[in-house]
Amino acid sequence: MERNKTLREQQEFGGRGANVRKRGMTSGFVVYLLRHAQTMIYALGQLSIRPFSTLMTVAVIGIALAMPAGLHVLLKNVQTVLTGWDSAAQISLFLHKNTKEKSAMNLAERLRQRPGIASVDYISAEQAMEEFRKLSGFGDALKALDENPLPPVLVIHPAVTQQNPVQLQTLVEELRKNVDVDLAQLDMQWVKRLYGLMDIGRRGVWVLAGMLALAVLLVVGNTIRLAIQNRRDEIVITKLIGGTDAFIRRPFLYTGFWYGILGGIIGFILVELALWVLAGPVNNLAGLYNSNFRLGGADLITAGSLLFGGLLLGLSGSWLAVGKHLRAIEPT
Incomplete structure (x- = not known):
C-alpha cells in the first residue's frame, strides 16, 4: 500500500512538473514576442521623432521601388494590347x-x-x-x-x-x-521583332530593379550607420552593463524593417499615381482606334512584391550596416 501510494505521489509530482515546464515555455515565448513587439513600436517611435529625415529616406526608397514596378505594370499593359490584337500576325x-x-x-x-x-x-x-x-x-x-x-x-x-x-x-x-x-506566307520577322522587344523590356526591368535594389541597400545602410554613430554612447553603456549584440542589434533591424515597409507603401502610391496620370491620354488614344482598352493598375502580386521587396531590402541593408559598425564599438 505504502509503495503504491509513493508511486502515485511521484506520478502526480512528475505531471505537475511537466505542466509547470509547459507553462514556463509558453510564458517564455509570450515574453519573447512582447519584447519584439515593444522593440518594433520603439523603432517606429524613433522614426516619428525625426519626421522630415524619415520622410526623405522613405521617399528615396519608394521612388527606387516604384520605377521598376511601374515599368513592369506598363509592360504588362503593352503585352495585353499586343495579345489582344487579333491581326498581330x-x-x-x-x-x-x-x-x-x-x-x-x-x-x-x-x-x-x-x-x-x-x-x-x-x-x-x-x-x-x-x-x-x-x-x-x-x-x-x-x-x-x-x-x-x-x-x-x-x-x-x-x-x-x-x-x-x-x-x-x-x-x-x-x-x-x-x-x-x-x-x-507569314511575316515572321515582324513577329520576332515584336517578341524580341518584349524580352528586352522584361530584362531591362530586371536590370533596373537590381541596380535600384543596390541603391536601396546603400541608402538604408548609410541611414542605419548614422543612427549607430548618433547612439554610440548609448551602445557603449549597454555593452558595459551586459547587453548582448543581439539585444543592441534588434531596434536597428526594426528600423530597417519600417523603412522598407513604408518605402514599399510609398512606391505603390507612386505607381498608382503615375498610372492615374497616364490613364486619360491612353484612353483617348485607344478611342481613336475604336478600342475599349483601359490602362490597368498594379495587381495584388505587384503590390505584395513592392511591400515584400521593400521589407527584404530594408532588413538586409540594416543587417549589413549593424553587423559592420556594431563590432567597431567596444567599451574602453
Whole structure:
C-alpha cells in the first residue's frame, strides 16, 4: 500500500512538473514576442521623432521601388494590347490558280474549325485583282492582260494563344501541306521583332530593379550607420552593463524593417499615381482606334512584391550596416 501510494505521489509530482515546464515555455515565448513587439513600436517611435529625415529616406526608397514596378505594370499593359490584337500576325495562303471557289470555301470552313485559328477570310482572284487595280494605279495597263494572274487567297488570323513565333511557324508548316495551297506566307520577322522587344523590356526591368535594389541597400545602410554613430554612447553603456549584440542589434533591424515597409507603401502610391496620370491620354488614344482598352493598375502580386521587396531590402541593408559598425564599438 505504502509503495503504491509513493508511486502515485511521484506520478502526480512528475505531471505537475511537466505542466509547470509547459507553462514556463509558453510564458517564455509570450515574453519573447512582447519584447519584439515593444522593440518594433520603439523603432517606429524613433522614426516619428525625426519626421522630415524619415520622410526623405522613405521617399528615396519608394521612388527606387516604384520605377521598376511601374515599368513592369506598363509592360504588362503593352503585352495585353499586343495579345489582344487579333491581326498581330496573319498567314496568307495563296491557292493554286485552278482552285475552284467551292473548294476554296470548303477549305476555309475546315480551317475555321481548327482550335488554333480565330478566323479565316476568303479573297477570290477577282477581288484580289480589283483591289490591286485600285491600289496600284495600273488600272489601264491591267486591262491588257488576257487572264487574271492573281490566285485566290485565304487570310488566316491565328488565335491569341497561337501568337508565339514558334507556334505560328508550326501552324504555317502544317497549312503548307494542304494540296490546294501553293504558297503559305507569314511575316515572321515582324513577329520576332515584336517578341524580341518584349524580352528586352522584361530584362531591362530586371536590370533596373537590381541596380535600384543596390541603391536601396546603400541608402538604408548609410541611414542605419548614422543612427549607430548618433547612439554610440548609448551602445557603449549597454555593452558595459551586459547587453548582448543581439539585444543592441534588434531596434536597428526594426528600423530597417519600417523603412522598407513604408518605402514599399510609398512606391505603390507612386505607381498608382503615375498610372492615374497616364490613364486619360491612353484612353483617348485607344478611342481613336475604336478600342475599349483601359490602362490597368498594379495587381495584388505587384503590390505584395513592392511591400515584400521593400521589407527584404530594408532588413538586409540594416543587417549589413549593424553587423559592420556594431563590432567597431567596444567599451574602453
